Amino acid sequence: MILDIYSFSTLTTYIDKSLHAIMAPWLAVAAELVLIGLLFLAFYALLGLFLVYLERKVCAVMQNRIGPNRVGKWGIFQTVADFIKLVTKELIPIKNADNFLFNLAPFIVIIASFMAMAALPFAKGLQAIDFNIGIFYIIAVSSLGIVGVLIAGWSSNSKYSLIGAMRSGAQIVSYELSVGLSLLAVVVFSGSMQLSTIVESQANGWWIFKGHIPALIAFVIYLIASTAEINRGPFDLAEAESELTAGFHTEYSGIKFAFFFLAEYINMFIVAAIAATLFFGGWMPLHIGHWEAFNRVMDFIPSIIWFFGKTFFIIYLIMWFKWTFPRLRIDQLLKLEWKYLLPLSLLNIVLISFVVLMGWYF
Amino acid sequence: MNSPIDMSEEIIKNIIVKEDDDYIVNMGPQHPSTHGVLRLEVCLNGETVKYMVPHIGYIHRAIEKMSESDTYKQIIHLTDRMDYLSAHMNNEAICLAVENALEIEVPERVKYIRVALDELSRVASHHLWWSAFGMDLGALTTFFYGMRDREKILAIFEESFGSRLLHSFVTPGGLMHDVHPNFQKHIMEFVRYFRKKLPEYKQLLTDNVIFHNRTKGIGYMSRETAIAFGVTGPSGRGSGFSCDVRKTAPYGLYNEINFKEILHDEGDSFTRYLVRMEEMEESLNILEQVADNIPEGDFTAKMKPIVKLPEGEYYQRVETARGELGVYIVSDGKKFPYRVKFRSPNFSNLFVLNTLAMEHLIADLVTISGSLDLVIPDIDR
Numbered sequence: 120m121i122l123d124i125y126s127f128s129t130l131t132t133y134i135d136k137s138l139h140a141i142m143a144p145w146l147a148v149a150a151e152l153v154l155i156g157l158l159f160l161a162f163y164a165l166l167g168l169f170l171v172y173l174e175r176k177v178c179a180v181m182q183n184r185i186g187p188n189r190v191g192k193w194g195i196f197q198t199v200a201d202f203i204k205l206v207t208k209e210l211i212p213i214k215n216a217d218n219f220l221f222n223l224a225p226f227i228v229i230i231a232s233f234m235a236m237a238a239l240p241f242a243k244g245l246q247a248i249d250f251n252i253g254i255f256y257i258i259a260v261s262s263l264g265i266v267g268v269l270i271a272g273w274s275s276n277s278k279y280s281l282i283g284a285m286r287s288g289a290q291i292v293s294y295e296l297s298v299g300l301s302l303l304a305v306v307v308f309s310g311s312m313q314l315s316t317i318v319e320s321q322a323n324g325w326w327i328f329k330g331h332i333p334a335l336i337a338f339v340i341y342l343i344a345s346t347a348e349i350n351r352g353p354f355d356l357a358e359a360e361s362e363l364t365a366g367f368h369t370e371y372s373g374i375k376f377a378f379f380f381l382a383e384y385i386n387m388f389i390v391a392a393i394a395a396t397l398f399f400g401g402w403m404p405l406h407i408g409h410w411e412a413f414n415r416v417m418d419f420i421p422s423i424i425w426f427f428g429k430t431f432f433i434i435y436l437i438m439w440f441k442w443t444f445p446r447l448r449i450d451q452l453l454k455l456e457w458k459y460l461l462p463l464s465l466l467n468i469v470l471i472s473f474v475v476l477m478g479w480y481f
Numbered sequence: 482m483n484s485p486i487d488m489s490e491e492i493i494k495n496i497i498v499k500e501d502d503d504y505i506v507n508m509g510p511q512h513p514s515t516h517g518v519l520r521l522e523v524c525l526n527g528e529t530v531k532y533m534v535p536h537i538g539y540i541h542r543a544i545e546k547m548s549e550s551d552t553y554k555q556i557i558h559l560t561d562r563m564d565y566l567s568a569h570m571n572n573e574a575i576c577l578a579v580e581n582a583l584e585i586e587v588p589e590r591v592k593y594i595r596v597a598l599d600e601l602s603r604v605a606s607h608h609l610w611w612s613a614f615g616m617d618l619g620a621l622t623t624f625f626y627g628m629r630d631r632e633k634i635l636a637i638f639e640e641s642f643g644s645r646l647l648h649s650f651v652t653p654g655g656l657m658h659d660v661h662p663n664f665q666k667h668i669m670e671f672v673r674y675f676r677k678k679l680p681e682y683k684q685l686l687t688d689n690v691i692f693h694n695r696t697k698g699i700g701y702m703s704r705e706t707a708i709a710f711g712v713t714g715p716s717g718r719g720s721g722f723s724c725d726v727r728k729t730a731p732y733g734l735y736n737e738i739n740f741k742e743i744l745h746d747e748g749d750s751f752t753r754y755l756v757r758m759e760e761m762e763e764s765l766n767i768l769e770q771v772a773d774n775i776p777e778g779d780f781t782a783k784m785k786p787i788v789k790l791p792e793g794e795y796y797q798r799v800e801t802a803r804g805e806l807g808v809y810i811v812s813d814g815k816k817f818p819y820r821v822k823f824r825s826p827n828f829s830n831l832f833v834l835n836t837l838a839m840e841h842l843i844a845d846l847v848t849i850s851g852s853l854d855l856v857i858p859d860i861d862r
Contacts, residue, residue, distance in 0.1 A: 178621075178622075181622050182621075182622050182624075182625035182626075183625055183626070183629055184625060278504075278506045279506070282525075282528070282843070352619060352621075353619065353691060355619070356844075359619060359844070362514065362843055362844050362847050364512065364513060442621060442622050443620070443622055443685070444619075444620065444689065444691055445615065445618040445619045445620040445686070445689060445691045445692050445695055446618060446619025446620075446691075446695075447691055447694070447695075448694070448695060448842060448844045448845070449528055449842065449844065450842065451691075451694055451695075
């Protein structure tokens with residue numbers, strides 16, 4: 120199937136060529152790296168602000184409220200105002216805290232979420248690095264954040280923080296397994312770990328449709344496990360505010376707190392983006408088998424809209440969970456993972472391997 | 482008379498052995514889930530609660546002592562500030578005590594209006610409890626649904642008394658003034674409205690699987706424990722302890738109204754939840770019987786401007802939204818009481834918390850204290 124979707128690679132190649140024309144090759148590469156870094160930083164900040172705004176609006180809809188509506192039209196600048204407040208707030212020093220680790224923790228958390236962004240394919244040809252082990256890289260990098268959480272809990276010299284961090288550690292170590300195994304499902308289907316190849320493999324249908332029931336099971340497991348992995352309700356035990364006031368970031372204030380806060384939302388975006396890429400085709404438009412006319416119409420919608428549309432749909436699902444379910448208890452949380460999700464995903468892998476061997480998918 | 486329950490066993494279970502290397506976490510006095518300035522000194526073993534000592538007194542206002550230098554009509558305004566969610570029932574307790582002492586018969590209209598206000602306050606109080614209980618368990622949305630419906634009741638209060646929460650509306654002998662002409666109409670409107678909204682409560686929380694897992698079998702309280710600690714109200718009735726003062730010692734109009742006492746035997750947090758949900762429905766039944774039949778007449782009996790109780794001791798109990806409130810007045814014949822003592826339900830309900838929460842997880846401690854529905858100003862008075 121020939122796709123005539125606009126590819127961002129024409130734009131990026133043009134920039135690359137013009138930079139090489141005026142600079143030495145090593146300088147051109149350095150300039151490109153700086154450019155990408157700045158782009159990501161800007162995107163990161165804007166995305167964080169927008170996600171916080173979105174969450175407040177979604178939760179308002181769930182709760183019969185209007186949500187922010189004073190700063191700017193429909194309150195769109197509310198989160199900007201909040202961010203300015205957080206930046207200008209005093210950083211309260213904590214007595215007997217391990218200051219070096221205490222200051223280091225927010226950076227570890229935010230860097231981990233920043234690194235995972237690099238491998239995401241945002242649109243056709245718009246991807247910072249196309250690793251051949253893309254999924255492996257994302258899983259590895261996104262679990263680095265827990266180190267920051269543990270350090271934050273340990274160094275704050277607060278019992279609430281410590282309990283929150285221990286819970287978070289147990290939770291993420293457990294749910295990492297299910298996340299990995301459910302992502303493995305798509306790897307088995309597409310036969311590649313490279314994210315661009317996985318997206319290309321869905322040109323004649325998304326894996327959630329092509330993969331029958333096993334793909335659906337893998338998607339549901341991924342959705343549950345990844346919600347748990349990013350510490351969001353109903354699995355937000357690490358910061359259960361009715362029990363531990365704010366969990367691991369109880370003692371943080373100002374911009375350091377904002378880092379944790381931002382990282383939480385960016386992590387939500389990352390897991391949603393991975394789900395969209397692996398199960399819903401990423402930037403790939405909705406294609407159905409040999410319906411050429413239908414497929415052509417779908418191709419007119421730009422690939423970047425497809426990607427963000429799918430991602431925000433999954434983000435909406437994750438927010439919906441948070442605002443309607445009560446929180447689980449720590450023992451129930453671990454029981455859910457080790458007794459139900461993990462055996463189920465192991466069985467699912469066997470099932471998928473069988474389906475793939477027999478060629479029972481489209 | 483049945484054989485008395487052996488309390489010693491219950492008390493021995495509750496004895497706390499402190500050790501030097503206990504891992505103590507202070508929950509409160511500023512903590513989201515203690516619903517006020519209560520401090521719980523929690524000793525943890527990992528996440529498990531080893532023991533828990535409640536520390537009270539952060540909001541003590543000496544209401545009982547202040548009552549000794551106030552006239553009986555002034556004391557009413559202090560009782561509002563004990564259990565602010567059952568403000569009307571608190572007022573009524575002291576009014577009934579004075580009326581019984583002076584042997585005053587209040588007009589029929591007053592009795593009807595008082596019962597209607599009792600039940601409206603009870604539903605409003607249970608609304609707030611439902612909202613906050615959901616919050617304790619991490620279901621943040623319940624708060625807004627509960628508040629939405631509670632607002633309708635507060636609007637009725639505001640229309641008739643001008644105040645929404647602490648409306649010292651009853652006085653010895655009757656009411657401050659007559660209710661608003663729309664009083665009956667708006668009550669019936671509320672009953673119809675809330676009957677339609679109750680299924681939403683069921684969908685959001687009662688039928689939720691996570692909610693069942695969090696509450697079923699958590700904080701089991703036997704009937705013996707309930708009696709030994711004097712746990713009354715919905716918390717006691719969830720353990721099969723028949724303690725509804727409206728049934729056991731009817732006051733006002735309650736012996737003429739047809740209603741049933743909600744009793745369950747299971748004694749866990751979920752049962753206490755169910756008792757309150759069913760009580761809300763039962764209150765709606767009572768409101769339906771009362772609101773349509775409020776007779777015309779005076780809003781107060783003839784009273785002297787200054788009330789003086791004859792020398793003696795008087796005791797009156799009423800059923801608030803949280804249990805049995807007792808008012809004990811010693812009078813020496815002057816216009817001020819000699820001594821006033823309130824037996825507040827939350828005080829007894831708080832001290833059973835350690836027995837229920839022992840060997841549970843810290844998350845369950847929050848569930849249990851939420852299911853006991855504590856109001857802190859009522860504990861300290």
